[in-house]
Every structure is written in structure tokens, then in C-alpha cells.
Amino acid sequence: MGSVVAFSFDKLVIFGVGLIGGSLARALRERPGVTGAREVIGVARSANSAARAVELGVTDAAVALDDDKALAAALAGADIVLLAAPVAQTRPLMERIAPFLDAATIVTDAGSTKSDVVAAARAVLAERIGQFVPGHPIAGRESSGVDAALADLYVGRNVVLCPLPENVPQSVARIEAMWRATGAVVGSMSAAQHDRVLASVSHLPHVLSYALVEQILGSPDAELKFSFAAGGFRDFTRIAASSPEMWRDICLANREALLDELDAYTAVLARLRAAIDAGDGAALEAVFARSRVARTAWQERGGKLAAAGEAAHEPAAATPEAPPEDGAPAE
Numbered sequence: 001m002g003s004v005v006a007f008s009f010d011k012l013v014i015f016g017v018g019l020i021g022g023s024l025a026r027a028l029r030e031r032p033g034v035t036g037a038r039e040v041i042g043v044a045r046s047a048n049s050a051a052r053a054v055e056l057g058v059t060d061a062a063v064a065l066d067d068d069k070a071l072a073a074a075l076a077g078a079d080i081v082l083l084a085a086p087v088a089q090t091r092p093l094m095e096r097i098a099p100f101l102d103a104a105t106i107v108t109d110a111g112s113t114k115s116d117v118v119a120a121a122r123a124v125l126a127e128r129i130g131q132f133v134p135g136h137p138i139a140g141r142e143s144s145g146v147d148a149a150l151a152d153l154y155v156g157r158n159v160v161l162c163p164l165p166e167n168v169p170q171s172v173a174r175i176e177a178m179w180r181a182t183g184a185v186v187g188s189m190s191a192a193q194h195d196r197v198l199a200s201v202s203h204l205p206h207v208l209s210y211a212l213v214e215q216i217l218g219s220p221d222a223e224l225k226f227s228f229a230a231g232g233f234r235d236f237t238r239i240a241a242s243s244p245e246m247w248r249d250i251c252l253a254n255r256e257a258l259l260d261e262l263d264a265y266t267a268v269l270a271r272l273r274a275a276i277d278a279g280d281g282a283a284l285e286a287v288f289a290r291s292r293v294a295r296t297a298w299q300e301r302g303g304k305l306a307a308a309g310e311a312a313h314e315p316a317a318a319t320p321e322a323p324p325e326d327g328a329p330a331e
Contacts, residue, residue, distance in 0.1 A: 007181035008036040009079045015065075015093055017042035017053040020110045020137060021084035022149030025058050027182035030151040034181050041074045053146045065096060075100040080178065083109040088249040091120035098124055106171050107132045112198065112246075113253040114162045114191035130166035133175045134191060135159060136198075137184065144243075155183030162191040192257075199257035204265060206247050207258070209240040 012028065014021040025040045042059040044050035050062035063070045075081065075097060083093050090111060101107070111117045114134050121132045139157040159179040163172045176186045189197070212233075216225050251258055268287075275283040 005033055005177060005180040007034050007177045009034070009178070010037040011039045011041065011078045011080075013041045013043060013074050013078045013081045014059070015043045015081070015083050015097075016085035016089075017044065017050055017059055017146050018084065019140065019144050019146070019148045019153070021082055022053060022056075022058045022146040023139075023151070023153035024082060024084075024110075024137075024178075024182060025053075026149050026151040027154060028178070029058075031181065031183065041078075043071065043074060056146060056149075058146055058149055071096070072100045075102065075105065077102060078105045080175070081105055081107045083107065083111070086246055086249055087111040087113050087117055087253050090117045091124060094121055094124035098128075101128070101131065103128075103131075105131060106174055108135045108175050110135065110137050112136060112202070112250050114194045116253040118162070118164065118191045129164060130168060130171070132164065133167055133171055134162040134164070135175060135179070136162075136194065137179065139184075152183060154179065157184050159184040159186045160194055161186060161188045162194050163188060195254050195257045196260075199254050199261045203247075203250055203254055203258050204261040206239050206242060207251065207262070208265070209237050210247070213237055213240050 007028070009028070012025065014025060017025065021042070025042075028034050029038055029040065040059045041061045041063055042050040042053045043063045043065055045065050050059065053059040054062050061074070063074045065071065081097065081101075083090060085093060090109065094107075097107070107121075109117055109132075111134075114136065118132075118134055121134070122129050125132060137154060137157065137159045139153055161172060161175060161179075172188075179186050216222050219225065272284065272287065274280075275287075
């Protein structure tokens with residue numbers, strides 16, 4: 001985890017230099033073992049919105065998304081392009097860069113959902129789809145934006161790659177080496193498997209957290225309930241302070257898998273309701289005991305679940321009081 005991984009690049013272009021893209025840039029410029037010219041260019045909807053990244057030294061230059069000439073120059077000769085904007089922007093961004101994309105450039109992304117991103121890439125890139133290696137760095141912290149970017153954000157954190165049949169092994173290996181150079185642990189799975197796993201351990205918990213707050217808001221004594229809310233409420237609803245816009249897009253993008261998880265959760269709730277209604281304490285205790293054992297075992301493994309890692313865009317919280325990561329990897 002702490003070993004230095006050799007990686008070399010001359011030009012990296014990042015669309016959306018926020019926490020995710022900015023931390024990658026800082027890691028590749030500040031951590032040992034990375035060589036090459038290491039030029040990093042940030043692209044945003046306006047040059048001003050990426051100016052802060054240049055001011056902080058995270059990127060070398062800022063380019064406006066609507067500036068054809070500057071965008072073409074930025075993408076010319078790029079080794080890697082990272083799309084670190086919200087997943088709903090994937091197709092428009094792909095359409096924007098496609099005319100200027102060198103044949104040797106590898107495009108990857110940082111989206112929280114993968115099947116929709118792959119579909120967008122296929123629609124735009126067509127026979128050039130092999131240039132796109134889908135990815136998802138599962139990391140975050142309580143602050144968002146490029147000012148929150150850290151060179152060590154990805155150390156020990158999971159990055160999932162979802163290679164496509166059209167990807168040549170060298171392209172996948174290059175993106176893997178890039179993330180490993182940041183200190184990340186890299187795994188792979190199919191896009192469909194990624195979306196099922198993240199729907200279960202990330203997307204569903206966010207929906208449930210928002211739902212509890214919504215339920216209390218709809219009650220006539222909401223203020224009284226909030227005034228007595230304590231640790232259990234705080235821990236369960238921590239992630240309900242996340243970005244509503246980002247989670248709206250994630251829920252819609254991963255609709256099928258999330259609906260399956262909601263149905264399965266609803267079935268468990270129905271079982272618990274029936275046990276409570278029947279006064280069946282043994283059934284309740286059995287469920288609670290199984291859950292407690294599983295949760296304790298997960299905690300003792302360091303809070304990691306294979307390659308799936310932590311819930312998308314949540315902080316690696318040292319304490320349950322840690323505030324939520326509210327930021328999509330936005331510009």
C-alpha cells in the first residue's frame with residue numbers, strides 16, 4: 001500500500017478539477033515515482049471556474065470548455081483524459097472531446113455509476129470505444145472542490161476499473177498504474193456488477209438516509225422530533241447532507257439496480273414489521289444478531305468490502321461524527 005509505483009506521463013487533461021480530479025493531479029505531481037513532463041490541464045465550463053486550480057498549482061493551465069482552439073490544443077498529444085464531472089455530463093463531454101481526441105489518448109472517468117457511462121461512451125466514440133477505460137475512484141472527504149484536493153486522498157483507497165472487451169490490455173494497465181501511483185488499491189469488475197454492488201452499499205443507504213429525514217419532516221411534530229434527535233439519528237442521516245443534485249443523478253443513472261435493492265430492502269422491512277406486529281422477539285433478535293456479527297466483522301477488516309470499498313463519495317471517517325462528503329467531482 002505504501003510502496004512507490006513507477007508511472008510516467010507527459011500530459012493529463014482533467015474535465016472537472018474538483019476534489020476528485022484535483023487530488024489525482026496533486027498525487028501525480030507530488031508523490032514519488034511519477035516521471036515525465038507531468039503537465040496537467042484543467043477544463044471547465046468557463047476559464048474562470050478552473051482558475052483556482054491554476055492558482056493553487058494543481059494544474060498548469062485552465063481551458064474553457066467552449067473554446068474550440070484552446071480545447072484542441074489541450075487535447076493534442078494528451079496521454080490521458082479524465083472525466084471527473086457528474087455522470088449526467090458524460091455524454092455531452094464525450095461529444096465535445098471526440099473531434100479533438102488523438103488516437104493514442106486514453107480516456108477514463110471517475111463516475112459513481114458505470115453502465116450509463118459506458119453506454120454514453122459507446123454512442124459517441126463508436127469504433128473508438130477501445131480508447132475509453134471506465135473507472136471509479138471510491139474516495140472522498142468532508143470538503144469538496146479543488147481547495148479540498150489532497151495528494152494522499154487515494155492512499156489505501158479502492159479504485160474500481162470496469163474494462164471493456166475492446167480495451168487493449170496496455171490501456172487498462174496504464175490506467176491501473178496511474179491510480180496505483182496515487183497509492184490506491186485497484187480492482188476490476190464488470191460495469192453491471194459495479195452498479196449492483198454500489199447500489200447496495202452506497203446508493204441505497206443514501207436513499208434511506210434522505211427518506212428518514214423526509215419522513216420526519218412530514219410529521220406534524222417534526223420540530224419536536226428533531227429537537228430530541230441524538231447519536232442514532234446523526235449517524236444514520238450523516239450522508240443526507242450530501243449533494244441533492246449528485247444523488248438525484250446517481251439514482252436515475254443506476255435506476256434498475258437501485259430498484260432491485262429497494263425491493264429487497266422493502267421485503268426485509270416487511271419481515272421486521274410482521275415480527276413486531278406478532279410480538280415475535282426471537283425473529284427480531286435473530287435478524288439483529290446476524291447483522292451485528294456481519295457489521296462487526298466488516299469493521300474489523302478495516303471497513304472495506306473487497307474491491308467495492310467504501311460507499312461512493314463518502315469520507316474515510318475516523319469517527320461516526322465525521323461530516324459527509326457532499327461534493328460530486330464537479331468543476
